[in-house]
Amino acid sequence: MLNRRHLLRTGAATVAAAMIARMPRALAATYDLVIKGGRVIDPSLGLDAVRDVAIAKGKIAAVGENIAGDAAETIDAQGKLVVPGLLDIHTHAGRSKEGPAMLLQDGVTGWVDAGSAGADNIDAIAATARSAPQIGRALVNIARTGVISPAGELHDLSAANVALAQGAIARHRDVVIGVKARLSANVAEANDLEALRRAQEAAVPFGLPVMIHVGQNYSPMRAILPLLKRGDIVTHVYAPAPNGILDDQGRLFPDVLAARRRGIIFDFGNGTLDHFDWATVEKATKQGFWPDTFSTDWNTQSRTTGVVDLPNVMSKFFMFGMPLMQMIACATVNAARVFPAFDDRGTLNVGAPADVAILELRDGTFDFVDNYKGTRSGKQRLFPIASVLAGKKTPARA
Numbered sequence: 451m452l453n454r455r456h457l458l459r460t461g462a463a464t465v466a467a468a469m470i471a472r473m474p475r476a477l478a479a480t481y482d483l484v485i486k487g488g489r490v491i492d493p494s495l496g497l498d499a500v501r502d503v504a505i506a507k508g509k510i511a512a513v514g515e516n517i518a519g520d521a522a523e524t525i526d527a528q529g530k531l532v533v534p535g536l537l538d539i540h541t542h543a544g545r546s547k548e549g550p551a552m553l554l555q556d557g558v559t560g561w562v563d564a565g566s567a568g569a570d571n572i573d574a575i576a577a578t579a580r581s582a583p584q585i586g587r588a589l590v591n592i593a594r595t596g597v598i599s600p601a602g603e604l605h606d607l608s609a610a611n612v613a614l615a616q617g618a619i620a621r622h623r624d625v626v627i628g629v630k631a632r633l634s635a636n637v638a639e640a641n642d643l644e645a646l647r648r649a650q651e652a653a654v655p656f657g658l659p660v661m662i663h664v665g666q667n668y669s670p671m672r673a674i675l676p677l678l679k680r681g682d683i684v685t686h687v688y689a690p691a692p693n694g695i696l697d698d699q700g701r702l703f704p705d706v707l708a709a710r711r712r713g714i715i716f717d718f719g720n721g722t723l724d725h726f727d728w729a730t731v732e733k734a735t736k737q738g739f740w741p742d743t744f745s746t747d748w749n750t751q752s753r754t755t756g757v758v759d760l761p762n763v764m765s766k767f768f769m770f771g772m773p774l775m776q777m778i779a780c781a782t783v784n785a786a787r788v789f790p791a792f793d794d795r796g797t798l799n800v801g802a803p804a805d806v807a808i809l810e811l812r813d814g815t816f817d818f819v820d821n822y823k824g825t826r827s828g829k830q831r832l833f834p835i836a837s838v839l840a841g842k843k844t845p846a847r848a
């Protein structure tokens with residue numbers, strides 16, 4: 451790169467360099483940060499090529515080959531992937547003050563806490579979201595208690611209180627961007643459909659989506675999916691039977707494809723228990739049914755579970771033949787489309803907030819686990835290397 455020291459070494463530039471040296475540094479540097487020579491993959495731009503990414507005033511200033519101009523700081527990204535900051539739409543990052551900073555080290559520059567809290571306890575989650583380094587948002591659980599594990603928060607339907615949920619949304623319009631309902635039988639039993647109706651009743655007046663957690667539901671998908679509207683989200687999409695997305699012969703229910711056609715979003719939602727097994731992922735993806743978004747269902751313990759981090763969760767899909775570009779899309783632009791709060795995220799487009807994830811794609815033998823202690827070996831895995839948030843490099847993971 452061409453910096454001030456290089457200029458000083460060339461006689462012809464000595465005068466110019468002396469002038470630059472007298473100027474304040476902020477004026478002399480064209481860019482605050484340039485990420486040099488990485489393989490830039492940005493599905494929102496249709497780009498997969500070696501490029502530099504230049505950042506000024508917290509925004510993407512340019513993406514190009516061998517960007518000229520002085521930079522206050524550079525990151526050498528040769529041999530690395532440079533992608534838009536990752537967005538994780540199903541986490542429980544709001545549960546602890548440490549969560550958001552940990553996620554940032556994983557390349558996650560935007561997160562959604564998906565229903566950790568209901569009307570009774572959303573204030574604490576909202577406070578964590580507001581003080582997070584990166585953009586953090588929350589879905590309010592239709593059950594006023596939020597998640598009760600393992601007993602389940604919807605066994606008593608009176609917990610699904612529409613007025614209280616609406617009050618929580620109204621109190622936290624800047625943070626609450628949707629409503630969550632956990633519908634698996636161990637949470638809701640036969641209350642699943644009524645709980646979902648109440649979630650919609652709470653969300654619709656505010657124009658917000660509902661995210662449902664499915665898996666071993668009391669009711670079949672063909673009864674649940676018609677209660678969803680365009681833009682709603684189904685998380686844990688590859689949860690195994692009973693009442694998953696596949697029939698007894700392993701064929702995808704036509705209702706699921708119909709729901710996707712009318713704008714329902716299907717999210718992976720890794721988690722730790724009962725949320726996916728390899729057989730369901732394999733059968734569904736062989737029929738062309740890929741997730742729209744990845745998510746981790748993350749909490750501060752996730753590094754020691756089968757989740758590890760969002761790049762690890764994404765890497766599970768190499769084994770099923772998902773192209774890298776599509777994989778990055780699921781964790782960036784596709785996730786950004788789900789919530790208007792992320793409208794200008796998930797892209798390296800010029801003018802966008804300069805949120806960038808630097809990843810390394812390593813070849814080798816890597817073991818991945820499902821939620822049933824099933825292990826499969828893959829040949830590639832993505833590792834988080836560094837994150838840039840609003841143009842600032844953030845501390846790497848220990």
Ligand SMILES: [Zn+2]
Binds near residue numbers: 540541542
């Ligand atoms: Zn969850």
